[in-house]
Amino acid sequence: MEIELVKVQSSDIELNTPLPFSIFTFEQSLLLKKNTIVSTEKQLNVLLEKGVYRNLTEQEIELREALKQEPDQKKLQTNPFTAIAYCNQKLYPLLQDIAAQEAEGAQPRITKIAELLRIITVFDPNAALGAIHLLGCANNYAVIHSIYTAVLSGLLGRRRQLSDKDNELIISAALTMNLGMLKLQDQLYRQDSPLTSEQRQQIIEHPKQSVMLLKKAGIESRDWLAMVLQHHEKNDGSGYPNKLSGGAISEGAKVISLVDIYTSLITGRKYRAPVLAHDAIKSLFAKRGNEIDEQLANQFIRETGIYPPGTFVDLQNGEIALITKRGTVKNSKTSGPYALALISPRGAFYREPQKRDCGIALYKISKACPAPKVFNVDQANKFWGY
Structure with missing residues (x-):
């Protein structure tokens, strides 16, 4: 019987801890049984170099089956592009109901x-980053912004080796962080005039308002509520609503705060174009140790790469390429990131995208660039094989 497998990522394996899954070769031959212990970096690197695969965990299988049982989810594939669209469809009315205080018992939903969203960061983190950077926020800005923040928070949580339960709690908090200003957030997305004093006050108060709405909807988790309340606090005490600093801010709130800043930068508004991801990352790097926790900033940059998947770059040979995979480190040597060249040095689109390892001198990245004007975002998922 054919086994459903996903490619093993470095973050899937914790050294000196029993494997929660079995590991297979590309031909589906068993390589390591469940509960085997990988004890050294050398063993881990050998596995990653082989490009091995693993079976789904029981939790992942349960979620897959649960989704299949839903009448409107028969065609849903657990990949970032369809999953994000699905979550946007489900989350929008749910948040509206909570904001209207008409959604008691909302926590399971x-x-x-x-x-x-956590699982798509496990299945294909490169495509998850690709979806966030390519799909944009044309509709339901307040909701899709929260979804992107949640996915990026989940990726950073994996980088920090959080348990699945703790990571899902951070993702849940990110999804609900802006309940207290849903209508205002959509309004500000389209607004090109300065904030009014009333709008400014509503922004300052929205974390408290969000917590109040969550409590009325039946959310009792102190950690969840604390992350929502504190997600605009800054490491240097310059945030709001309570001007907390350093260790007084929960780790989960610090994660969400950092990612929220990044997501806001890379999504445009009526009054400004989106900031290139590469420039947004440089902005975070500049704020580390002041507004932003330095360790978190460094971990986030290592997770996304300085040229994240889903962003466009000019290559040394004159091609324009789409980054599809983060760089890898093997035996202290870095390769990649990896890209698909879409436009030739002469400016014509290739009939078929050309694979490029940007660690090779010929294909070295010269600079980040905007998406080509004729790029079809609706077809973006195909670059990750979906």
Whole structure:
């Protein structure tokens, strides 16, 4: 019987801890049984160099089956592009109901969405980053912004080796962080005039308002509520609503705060174009140790790469390429990131994208660039094989 497998990522394996899955070769031959212990970096690197695969965990299988049982999810594939669209469809009315105080017992519905978003960061983190950087926020800005923040928070949580439960809690908090200003957030997305004093006050108060709405919806988790309340606090005490600093801010709130800043930068508004991801990352790097926790900033940059998947670059040979995979480190040597060249040095689109390892001198990245004007975002998922 054919086994459903996903490619092993370095973050899937924790040294000196029993494997929660079995590991297979590309031909589906068993390589390591479940509960085997990988004890050294050398063993881990050998596995990653082989490009091995693993079976789904019981939790992942349960979620897959649960999704299949839903009448409107028969065609849903657990990949970032369809999953994000699905979560947007489900989360929008749910948040509206919570904001209207008409959604008691909302926690299981939020948690289910959070679980799916966590799992797409496991299945294909490169495509998850690709979807965030390519799909944009044309509709339901307040909701899709929260979803992107949640996915990026989940990726950073994996980098920090959080448990699935703790990571899903951070994702849930990110999904609900802006309940207190849903209408205002959509309004500000389209607004090109300065903030009014009333709008400014509503922004300052929205973390408290969000917590109040979550409590009325039946959310009792202190950690969840604390992350929502504190997600605009800054490491240097310059944030709001309570001007907390350093260790007084929960780790989860610090994660969400950092990612929220990044997501806001890379999504445009009526009054400004989106900031290139590469420039947004440089902005975070400049703020580390002041507004932003330095360790978190460094971990986030290592997770996304300085040229994240889903962003466009000019290559040394004159091609324009789409980054599809983060760089890898093997035996202290870095390769990649990896890209698909879409436009030739002469400016014509290739009939078929050309694979490029940007660690090779000929294909070295010269600079980040905007998406080509004729790029079809609706077809973006195909670059990751979906």
